[in-house]
Structure formats: C-alpha cells, structure tokens
Amino acid sequence: MTKQESHRFSCGSVNIRCYLFIPILLILLACGGDPTIERGKAFLKTGDTTSAIQQFQAALKQNPSNAEAYYQLGLAYEGLGDATQAATAFRDATKLAPKRAEITLALGRVYWHCGNRSVALTEFQSLLSGSPKKEILLQIAGLTGDTYHVQRIRTEGSDDYEQTFTEKGNMMTFTAKYTDDYSPAISPDGKWLAFASNRLENAELYLMDLTTRTLQQLTHTDELDEYMPAFSPDGKSIAFVSERTRGGMMLPSVQASGSDPRTATIYLMDVDGRNQRPLIDIEGAQRAPVFSPDGQQIAFESRKDEVTSPAENNDTLEIHIIHIDGTNKKQLTHNDVDDGHPTWAPNGKQIVFTGMVDDIYQLFSVNAGGGSVKQLTFENASHYHPAFSPDGKRILYVSNAHNRYTLWTMNVDGTNKTQLTNHIGAHFEPSLSRDGKTLVFSSDRSDHMRIYLMDFTKPVQIQALKARLADF
Missing domain, CATH: 2.120.10.30 (TolB, C-terminal domain)
Incomplete structure (x- = not known):
C-alpha cells in the first residue's frame, strides 16, 4: 500500500534588491540557504532516502566544507540503519561545526545504538558540561532512561x-x-x-x-x-x-x-x-x-x-x-x-x-x-x-x-x-x-x-x- 521541513530563510535586516539578471540561487545563498540541501531534506521527509543522500552528496561536491550537508547526510544514513556511514558523516560535521550541539548529540546517539557506549557517553558528557538547551537534555535522557x-x-x-x-x-x-x-x-x-x-x-x-x-x-x-x-x-x-x-x-x-x-x-x-x-x-x-x-x-x-x-x-x-x-x-x-x-x-x-x-x-x-x-x-x-x-x-x-x-x-x-x-x-x-x-x-x-x-x-x-x- 502506498500512502503518502520546510526551511525558513531569514536575512535579518539585510535588504536584498532583486534584479531580473540575479539568479534565484544566489538570493537563496545570500539568505543562508542551500537549495540542494533543502531538496534533500524534502526527500528525506517523504521517505525517499536514496534521493536525499544524492542531494546531500551533491551539496558536498559543491562545497566540501558544508557542515549542514554532512549533518543531513548522517541523518539519512542513520535512518537507513547504516551506523558506520552515519558516524562518519556526523564526525565530519562536528569537525566543521564543533559548537552545534545537535550534531554532537547525533554522533553520540549513533554510537549508543550500535553498542559503543563509552564513546557515546563521552559525547553526551561533553554536552552536559556546558549549558545545554532543554531539548538536548531531554534527548539524552530519553536515550539513557526516562525523560x-x-x-x-x-x-x-x-x-x-x-x-x-x-x-x-x-x-x-x-x-x-x-x-x-x-x-x-x-x-x-x-x-x-x-x-x-x-x-x-x-x-x-x-x-x-x-x-x-x-x-x-x-x-x-x-x-x-x-x-x-x-x-x-x-x-x-x-x-x-x-x-x-x-x-x-x-x-x-x-x-x-x-x-x-x-x-x-x-x-x-x-x-x-x-x-x-x-x-x-x-x-x-x-x-x-x-x-x-x-x-x-x-x-x-x-x-x-x-x-x-x-x-x-x-x-x-x-x-x-x-x-x-x-x-x-x-x-x-x-x-x-x-x-x-x-x-x-x-x-x-x-x-x-x-x-x-x-x-x-x-x-x-x-x-x-x-x-x-x-x-x-x-x-x-x-x-x-x-x-x-x-x-x-x-x-x-x-x-x-x-x-x-x-x-x-x-x-x-x-x-x-x-x-x-x-x-x-x-x-x-x-x-x-x-x-x-x-x-x-x-x-x-x-x-x-x-x-x-x-x-x-x-x-x-x-x-x-x-x-x-x-x-x-
């Protein structure tokens, strides 16, 4: 039987004058968005993991230093149950964006579920050593017991x-x-x-x-x-x-x-x-x-x-x-x-x-x-x-x-x-x-x-x- 996140672009107070000869792509990039990643996220949301992975890999080919692309790629592999590929993508993302708590959490989550508890605990404890947001606390709590x-x-x-x-x-x-x-x-x-x-x-x-x-x-x-x-x-x-x-x-x-x-x-x-x-x-x-x-x-x-x-x-x-x-x-x-x-x-x-x-x-x-x-x-x-x-x-x-x-x-x-x-x-x-x-x-x-x-x-x-x- 077959049954069937949009990203909000915000540019703060920057005013962008739109000329007909400026490609829409550049406007999106100026606002902080990557249309290739957005397409991948759309595919991921509808369960088309294969197409999502292709989009995230394409985004990385365009920009190998794109932490978000690595993060989304890791989520896609995690959804497929491929812990090795997911962990690799999340590690690459953390190297590029070490202060993004959700990426560190995702890396720890993969280690936790594949049985590498000691490494997972190191990631979780690093998050708790700071001032984590409530959602990060709840995610760690739900992985390790009751929230x-x-x-x-x-x-x-x-x-x-x-x-x-x-x-x-x-x-x-x-x-x-x-x-x-x-x-x-x-x-x-x-x-x-x-x-x-x-x-x-x-x-x-x-x-x-x-x-x-x-x-x-x-x-x-x-x-x-x-x-x-x-x-x-x-x-x-x-x-x-x-x-x-x-x-x-x-x-x-x-x-x-x-x-x-x-x-x-x-x-x-x-x-x-x-x-x-x-x-x-x-x-x-x-x-x-x-x-x-x-x-x-x-x-x-x-x-x-x-x-x-x-x-x-x-x-x-x-x-x-x-x-x-x-x-x-x-x-x-x-x-x-x-x-x-x-x-x-x-x-x-x-x-x-x-x-x-x-x-x-x-x-x-x-x-x-x-x-x-x-x-x-x-x-x-x-x-x-x-x-x-x-x-x-x-x-x-x-x-x-x-x-x-x-x-x-x-x-x-x-x-x-x-x-x-x-x-x-x-x-x-x-x-x-x-x-x-x-x-x-x-x-x-x-x-x-x-x-x-x-x-x-x-x-x-x-x-x-x-x-x-x-x-x-």
Whole structure:
C-alpha cells in the first residue's frame, strides 16, 4: 500500500534588491540557504532516502566544507540503519561545526545504538558540561532512561489473597500480585485511571482514584474479556471493547491485526460501570474506541463493511467513525492492509492512526470527514498507539526502533522526534490527561505488565542526568 521541513530563510535586516539578471540561487545563498540541501531534506521527509543522500552528496561536491550537508547526510544514513556511514558523516560535521550541539548529540546517539557506549557517553558528557538547551537534555535522557519522573501505580493493591463474587454468584479467591494490568486510560481531569486486568482469569475493567488509590471493579463478565477503555471528554462515560474470553491472556494490542481477534464489540457505560450497552451491533471485530473532542462521535478500528471487488481483502482493519447513539457509521480508510489505533486531534478535524506499508506500521492522518490519507512517518521501525498532546502540536506514540518498544513524541508533521523512555521492558498504550501533565502507560519493566505514570512537570534535571551517565 502506498500512502503518502520546510526551511525558513531569514536575512535579518539585510535588504536584498532583486534584479531580473540575479539568479534565484544566489538570493537563496545570500539568505543562508542551500537549495540542494533543502531538496534533500524534502526527500528525506517523504521517505525517499536514496534521493536525499544524492542531494546531500551533491551539496558536498559543491562545497566540501558544508557542515549542514554532512549533518543531513548522517541523518539519512542513520535512518537507513547504516551506523558506520552515519558516524562518519556526523564526525565530519562536528569537525566543521564543533559548537552545534545537535550534531554532537547525533554522533553520540549513533554510537549508543550500535553498542559503543563509552564513546557515546563521552559525547553526551561533553554536552552536559556546558549549558545545554532543554531539548538536548531531554534527548539524552530519553536515550539513557526516562525523560521525566516515572512511578509505578500499584493497581494490584494488596499482595494478599482476596475474594470476590463472579457474575454467576460463585465465590472466587485470587491475588493480583502475579497477574497483568494493562490497557490504561486516564480521565480528562487526570483524577481517575481505568485499566484492564486478568486477575480474575479473564480480563475485567477497573477504576482507580489516583488520589486515594481506591479501586473499583467496573465489569463482571466471567466469559468475556473487557479492555481498551476510553473516557468521554466530560469524564462521565467510558467506551470499551468486549470479546469472548481467551483463557486469561494479557491483551495489550501492540499492532492492528485483521485476524485477531475474530470478534470484538465496542460498549459504552457510565463511569461507575452502570448502564452498559453495545455501541455497535454487527458481526466482526471493532476495537480501539476513542471519543471525538465534542464527545458526539467515536472513532475505532473495524473490518470492512463489505467487499467491493472479488480481489479485495475483507479481513483487514479500517478506520471508522460513528455517532455515540450508534448511527451514522462511516468508513474513512479503504486499504488492503491494516489500519488501526485511531486518535482524534483536539480540533476535531483530523484523525491519526497506524497503518502498514511494506510490512512496517507507520503513522498516517486523515480528515475526520474522510478524504486522502497523509503519511507522517517513514522509518524502518513500526509505530503504534498514537495520542495527541492537548494543544494538537505533538503526537505521542510507541516505536519498536532498535528492537525495543519505547515511548516517543514528535511534531504533528512527523519531525522533531524525541524518545521518552529507554528502560528495561516494553512500553505500550500511552494515555495523556487533558492538561498534558500526566501520561499513563503499560510496561513490563517490573516483570509483570503494570501501569506507570510519567509526570511531565518533572523533567530529569541535569545533575540527575550526569549521575545517571556516571553509572553506566
């Protein structure tokens, strides 16, 4: 399936009089821009790495002392996974522009990911020895651990055995100590946490007060699994997924899949668990519900409504929207591979989702009313679980870059990526409070899958980061 940074030129107060006989190229150069590099960056942004490399090499042929060309060339090779070529380009760039922190950071990053930690640490420590900008601190923090303060939420409660009545009235003894908690969702006001747990052998939904840490079970269905909760914008309702039980398996859906599960249905309920009712009453699999900003619609992933041609695959997932009363269901994507995990932009106009290209999951956007799809990421790593920042300028997501499932954030156009976690274990399902201060996610960094909270008001401080690097 095929789906598809502009540089701002500033000349300060210099006035350039444009004569017809002056080539445009000279004007651009006078403003500090190199059109060859700009073309390369444009190619790089759209995933055409080969053409980008050709442009950067052409720029270096014109001017072998062009540090920016070496830097961009290094980024291109890094994107291809060619650490040797990337490191060479970044080293050449640092020789020409030793004070450019982003180049030193890039060189250290390549060394870090290829296992040459001692050299990488030397580069990082050289940056921290000065007065680095916040973005440089966060980049180093994300490469070496967590960028912000992270704490585990003890959703499992007591380590002791507890008893509960099942839906059928049977007494069940259990402990949550050795089971998995996952699929977290934080309420818009940041006060409540909804999550799934298989502590009762099947997956049920729970609600926790994040202030008092009191816990309430929302669903009681012995033969069903409930997961993927999503709060309505007013915090009064929760949408969730229900499917036939699968023997107490943990179900943190990492990727969209047209074949798993075979059947799943989206339900709605009040935040206290009452008034549970199906949103959709059709065959197939509907999952990953998310409310529109006005609370009147829900976007979700679902199999196609119908096959329009004999060659079309009806076993893939597509993005749909539906009114909260179950009417006006509309399909937004029409592809031969999976599209899933939608998230609604705060302005209500766009939906970002995960889609597959050449067996790699990338992030795409589509207008909420339908239309053409725009590809946002082009890396050789898969991207999952997108979530918008409250101001709509950033997207949080999961990436398996460097063979680890970690949390990242980027601009809405796919640029300026920052890694948020690089801790032992995998990290999934980010959910952000409306004020953008609190992020919850699931991770097995403590053996079993648990829920963690990242506090965006508490970034890693430089002294703590220096101490972290000293421990490697």
